Amino acid sequence: MLCTELGGIVEAVVEVPIDKLIISPYNVREDPERDVNILVESIREVGLLQPLTVRRSKKYPGKYEVIIGARRLTAIKKLRERGEWGDTVPVIIKDLNDFEALLLSLHENIKQRTLTETEKARAMKRLKEEFKLSEGEISKRTGITLKDVSNLLKMLEVLEDIGKEMVTKPGRWGERRRLVLLKKPTPPEIPRAKAEEIMKVIPSSIVRIITDFADSLSRYEELRSVDLKNILAEELGVLQQRQLIEAIKRIRREYKKAREEGREGLETLLDIIKRARKRSEKKVSLNVLVASDIRNRIEDIRKKYNVSLSTAVEICLKIGLKHRRDVEEQLKAVHSS
Structure with a gap:
């Protein structure tokens, strides 16, 4: 048995057979295979610098759930298949309940900046729905601002509604996301949705603008029962931010005028949205220096x-x-x- 010092606390490190390790359902990493080949070579060259953090499995007696270190375990298994690693892995065994396991995994991965926005958002959704934490409590416990917690949860709601998810390399809030179509029925009320569409590129900033715009349109009585978020995401999600802002200004102006003329409702709005999108698509952003x-x-x-x-x-x-x-x-x- 070895010992390691973490934050001033000495913790025992024990060797556990690889076959007894499983990834915990409360580990927030959803894709431990992501970029794992780089980690494989790193561990092969310098060894495992930090032991995995595990807890005893309640569901599978004799097994240990990996709370922190899913990618390291995946990399070690690949090395073992190549005959470059033994049969055991150094771990720290902690006594954690489900809530503590989820929070610890989320904390560690946020600190290491190894999560995609989808993984963050889904972990927060679990804290909110499974453990009944408010958005304010989630913010306090994770160190993420209340605004970003709210935005992540809203974004996840929109993207799950339209059958898409954020699939991106880990990074800071605001980076571009690749949205991949999931295998779920396309909402029939979305006119331009196509089942064969594989992916679109939509920045998270675009999703936030669309969400806010949908909320503002829902104040009109005739649009309150319409799934505006889905419609706007499908119609306007392809635009760049400046194009989108121009399109929204035009849509606001033209729909207000249409209502004054007695032409209101979803059909009128869709027609205005399509025209605004076509006009905006003809414009591109140009960044130059001038005197x-x-x-x-x-x-x-x-x-x-x-x-x-x-x-x-x-x-x-x-x-x-x-x-x-x-x-x-x-x-x-x-x-x-």
Whole structure:
């Protein structure tokens, strides 16, 4: 028996046969195979730097559930298959109930930044539904801000509703997500949903904007029973953030006008959404550096006519391109200087 010191507490490390180890249902890692080949080579070169954390299994007597170290166990099994590891693994055995096991696994993986947003969200959903924690309590126990807890849970709800999940490399909040279609019936009320669609690329920021927009539209009585989140995700999820914001502005404006004219309801909204999406898809984001005096002149135009900055820039560019010969002369002068 060996001993290791963790946070000032000395804990016993024992060798347990690999065949007696199973991944705990309260381990928040859903895909221990993810990027495991890199870990396999690391362990082969330098050995196992930290023992696994396990608890005795209630369901399978004589077995141990891995709470922390699912990927390490997976890597070790691969090394064993190659004849490069023995029959046992060093572990720390802890006396944990289900709640403590889930929370410990979540804490450790958040600290190591090894979870996808889906894995975080599902762990939080379990804390909320299985252990009856409020979002505020989840925030306090995990160290994740209340806003991010709420956003993760909302995002998971939307994506599960439309049959998709966030599948991404672990990282910070706000990175791009690849949303993979799950095997579940496509909601019939989503006009453009197609069963053969395999994946879409949607940033989490887009999902949050769509969710907020759906909530704002649901204030209209005629749309309260409509699954707006699903519809908007399918129709607008392909847009970039700036395109989406422009599309939403147009949809708000045009649907408000339609209601004033007595044309309201889902069919009218869908027609407006489709037109707004097509218009926005024709526009792309362009990030450039310009002289401050030019920026100020465009800003003056924007304020004078009460339009967005992108609209003001687009109009100025269109006018400039009409005088292409002058533009080309200016470019030649810049190039030769």
